Amino acid sequence: MAPSRGKAPPGEVADGLSPAFLELLRAERLAELMVLDVGTGGGRLALALAPQCRGVVGVDRDARLIDEARKKAAAAGVTNARFVVGDVEVEEYAPFKPDMVVAYLCISDAIAERAGRVLKPGQVFAFVAFHSDQWKETGRASRFAYGEVGVKRLLKRTGFTVEHLAVERAVQQFETVEQGLAAAVALQEKWKADGRWFRYVKFLEEGGRTLTQAHLVVKARKT
Numbered sequence: 001m002a003p004s005r006g007k008a009p010p011g012e013v014a015d016g017l018s019p020a021f022l023e024l025l026r027a028e029r030l031a032e033l034m035v036l037d038v039g040t041g042g043g044r045l046a047l048a049l050a051p052q053c054r055g056v057v058g059v060d061r062d063a064r065l066i067d068e069a070r071k072k073a074a075a076a077g078v079t080n081a082r083f084v085v086g087d088v089e090v091e092e093y094a095p096f097k098p099d100m101v102v103a104y105l106c107i108s109d110a111i112a113e114r115a116g117r118v119l120k121p122g123q124v125f126a127f128v129a130f131h132s133d134q135w136k137e138t139g140r141a142s143r144f145a146y147g148e149v150g151v152k153r154l155l156k157r158t159g160f161t162v163e164h165l166a167v168e169r170a171v172q173q174f175e176t177v178e179q180g181l182a183a184a185v186a187l188q189e190k191w192k193a194d195g196r197w198f199r200y201v202k203f204l205e206e207g208g209r210t211l212t213q214a215h216l217v218v219k220a221r222k223t
């Protein structure tokens, strides 16, 4: 009997992951698939998918996060997920033998090129990427950010047909500078290090009262 399409386990907490994205993945026959999660971080996507998949491999270059993912898998009794330290923009993906490649907020041309080389016709490459409007108030896009046109061009070049492309956007509105600063306080250290904090403060001081989060949700199939 063919394995059924993946279903969300009852009571599962999606750990901040886009429900629409998880739905797109679960429409595939996950029980038959070895899924590669590139830039897995602490493994939240890999661990959300593992119960429905044949297997999951999460790769990240941050050894501390890989260690965290391994500990979470052990604590949850997940036995079909493994976590590997590696650079997903340098290494090829064939050794992981993936049937599907996924990524959550870790997408670059190099990653799409590697997914395009490893996947066979009909197999899925799906990801959530920063949209180029993400935190536009800081005046600098993430190096992982794409617009709709750019991501379509990238996927065409790397051998994929886009099946789903949507923008998930949330714009916080503030009445005062202080509210705007408070909304970004958790990012303050990171943004100070890369220069975005001072541009955001300037934006607020000049009357700006928003902070934009925008993600692209994409599912593409190897042509």
Ligand SMILES: C[S@@+](CC[C@H](N)C(=O)[O-])C[C@H]1O[C@@H](n2cnc3c(N)ncnc32)[C@H](O)[C@@H]1O
Residues within 6 Å of the ligand: 038, 039, 040, 041, 042, 043, 044, 045, 059, 060, 061, 062, 065, 086, 087, 088, 089, 090, 103, 104, 105, 106
């Ligand atoms: C924004 S975080 C997202 C983490 C995870 N996917 C999640 O949603 O929780 C981006 C991750 O990509 C990883 N990363 C960035 N560039 C990478 C590379 N070239 N090779 C491996 N990991 C990379 C970072 O270490 C970080 O854990």
